Amino acid sequence: MMQAIYQAKGLSKQYGHKTALDNVSFEIFPGRLVGLLGPNGSGKTTLLKLSAGLLRPSAGHVFIGGQEPGVATKTITSYLPDRMALPVEMRVDDVVNLFADFYKDFDMVKASHMLADLKLDPRQRIGTMSKGTQEKMELCLTMSRAARLYLLDEPLGGVDPAAREYILNTILRNYSEEAAVVISTHLVEDVERMLDETLILKEGQVLAHRAVDELREESGMSLDEYFRHVFRV
Amino acid sequence: MMNKLLKYECIAVGRILVPIWVGTAVLSLLVAVTERMNQSFDSLVGTPVIAMVASFLQVLTALFVAASLVVAFVVNIQRFYKLLGEQGYLMFSLPAAPWQHMAAKLLCACGSTVASFLVIMGCMGLYITDTDSMVREPVKIQLALENLGITVFLVLILVLLMVGMYLYLYLCIAIGSRWPQQRLLASIVTYFVLGFAAQMVFIVLMVVGGIIIGNLPQGALDSINQFLLQLSFTTPGSLWPVGGAVVLLLFVLADGILWAVTQYLISKKLNLP
Amino acid sequence: MxxxxxxxxxxxxxxxxxxxxxxxxxxxxxxxxxxxxxxxxxxxxxxxxxxxxxxxxxxxxxxxxxxxxxxxxxSAGPEQLDGLRRQRARALADSFWKQMQALGVSAEETAALLRAAAEKENV
Structure with missing residues (x-):
């Protein structure tokens, strides 16, 4: 029996009186591409931040490779935040060196190739790039790691449709085999084809956690249609 | 891990501080040169231009001296504030424990503050001439062998005060980040509230202490007096080291408490906005 | 591809x-x-x-x-390729014919149209 790389057990998070996540439990197995779907405010970012160890749960637990978020889980988790987190005053090669310094699984050659494809000058400062380029660069760094779990928060967030293809291709080409990938997005149509399973959140609760093929077969709808159906106003 | 964190911290802080240090040094050198030129020319002919340049440079140098302290302080506080904000998304994703981030930031903060002091002192040494015995003498006395004990004590107290000051501000920021929407405001309010609370506690302790001492039976007071007197008679000067050690210990204790609470907050209660 | x-x-x-x-x-x-x-x-x-x-x-x-x-x-052999080609062609023809029917074009007319298209290509 394969071991789950990721487990959430009764995970809850409250911000003051507001409940962002409510008793969420699920497991993710290696080798799976999981779409974390839900409208804005459904708890996607909170779930990923809890998993990355940037938030502490109000109740329940997260286990990554059997451990709660900490130094051990951070060495095997590659996390792409929903915002630009690279220091704007740093240069491209400074940031690459920083990743290489801190992450043992960082593939310098891979990263250099990807950044060269983006036509980035190693001495360019992050702050002088366009927002789209910054996001692509951040994704390249995230995907240059041979992690066991990738947590990608809205990788398609602020980029134009042309760049979406680039981003999805980068993810598909570079995640290490046997790793699990969690992609949060509300652009269901764009990611539908690449997902094994979907975890749909609604108001902080798991509405569905299913294999995408299964769900399509049962509902007779594409995942995108299903999503719209569930969340129609 | 600590080494790497410290390295990146120093680079980030150095980027801002080093230019200011260099500026201070260059200006001080210019001041020293113009000062000497002024003195040697003065006896021959009046040189108002050189005098004007000299005083302008002096003002500028004073500004840089002030800046190297203020900026060192502000930058280091800002680094910790940013750690619990946007920058935390990168830093707390690194496989390092929260206390290591804090330790790296604190070490860098103290190191760069001390470095700023040393740069300023070095620069002053440049244009303080032999005639300025007013400055030289006290320094000489302070560094004299027989006063080494007290000097070391004072330096230690200053260092512990500096550590405490940074840790206190870290704590305020850590508490302030419990309100992610108004982090800055919450940190500032915490600064004043905690400061006020600490004063209150101190006053209460003083009052309680006073009451206890006031209510002690005469016999107990006498024996304490007796003990202290005896101590100072039998081994003259031994009260100083003992008292000094107690004071240092209290400072270390205070710093330790600040550290422990802040570390607890950023590891067990971390909530990035 | x-x-x-x-x-x-x-x-x-x-x-x-x-x-x-x-x-x-x-x-x-x-x-x-x-x-x-x-x-x-x-x-x-x-x-x-x-x-x-x-x-x-x-x-x-x-x-x-x-x-x-x-x-x-x-590893497809020539026979297999041929079979596959025919199968494809049949499927395409079926769907094409259905669309023609939907337009109300007769079988003869469709055949003529196809012939004309092929000739145009050859010229």
Missing amino acids: EWNIEAGRPVYLQLVEQLELAIVTGALPAGSRVPPVRELAAQAGVNPNTMQRALQELESRGLMQSHRTAGRTV
Whole structure:
């Protein structure tokens, strides 16, 4: 029996009186591409931040490779935040060196190739790039790691449709085999084809956690249609 | 891990501080040169231009001296504030424990503050001439062998005060980040509230202490007096080291408490906005 | 190679169809090496597991062969290719005829139109 790389057990998070996540439990197995779907405010970012160890749960637990978020889980988790987190005053090669310094699984050659494809000058400062380029660069760094779990928060967030293809291709080409990938997005149509399973959140609760093929077969709808159906106003 | 964190911290802080240090040094050198030129020319002919340049440079140098302290302080506080904000998304994703981030930031903060002091002192040494015995003498006395004990004590107290000051501000920021929407405001309010609370506690302790001492039976007071007197008679000067050690210990204790609470907050209660 | 995956039909079936087509048209000629699963999946923007399943389906049909060390090659023989071509053509003709019927064009007229189109191409 394969071991789950990721487990959430009764995970809850409250911000003051507001409940962002409510008793969420699920497991993710290696080798799976999981779409974390839900409208804005459904708890996607909170779930990923809890998993990355940037938030502490109000109740329940997260286990990554059997451990709660900490130094051990951070060495095997590659996390792409929903915002630009690279220091704007740093240069491209400074940031690459920083990743290489801190992450043992960082593939310098891979990263250099990807950044060269983006036509980035190693001495360019992050702050002088366009927002789209910054996001692509951040994704390249995230995907240059041979992690066991990738947590990608809205990788398609602020980029134009042309760049979406680039981003999805980068993810598909570079995640290490046997790793699990969690992609949060509300652009269901764009990611539908690449997902094994979907975890749909609604108001902080798991509405569905299913294999995408299964769900399509049962509902007779594409995942995108299903999503719209569930969340129609 | 600590080494790497410290390295990146120093680079980030150095980027801002080093230019200011260099500026201070260059200006001080210019001041020293113009000062000497002024003195040697003065006896021959009046040189108002050189005098004007000299005083302008002096003002500028004073500004840089002030800046190297203020900026060192502000930058280091800002680094910790940013750690619990946007920058935390990168830093707390690194496989390092929260206390290591804090330790790296604190070490860098103290190191760069001390470095700023040393740069300023070095620069002053440049244009303080032999005639300025007013400055030289006290320094000489302070560094004299027989006063080494007290000097070391004072330096230690200053260092512990500096550590405490940074840790206190870290704590305020850590508490302030419990309100992610108004982090800055919450940190500032915490600064004043905690400061006020600490004063209150101190006053209460003083009052309680006073009451206890006031209510002690005469016999107990006498024996304490007796003990202290005896101590100072039998081994003259031994009260100083003992008292000094107690004071240092209290400072270390205070710093330790600040550290422990802040570390607890950023590891067990971390909530990035 | 060009991919065109539409929503609404199982991705897996579309991949099998398009790989077949690539073999028939010579985009993936017989005897050639098939790019790695991951590369194909990235090109098509689909899940590698789905692509893997499609390739395995083609293997089970004898159109591809996987080697322990050298990856996958297109192993379709000339007869197989021919069969596949005919099958495709029939399917296309069926769907074309249905559309013509929907337009109300008769069988004779359709045949004439096709002939005319073929001649125009030849000129």
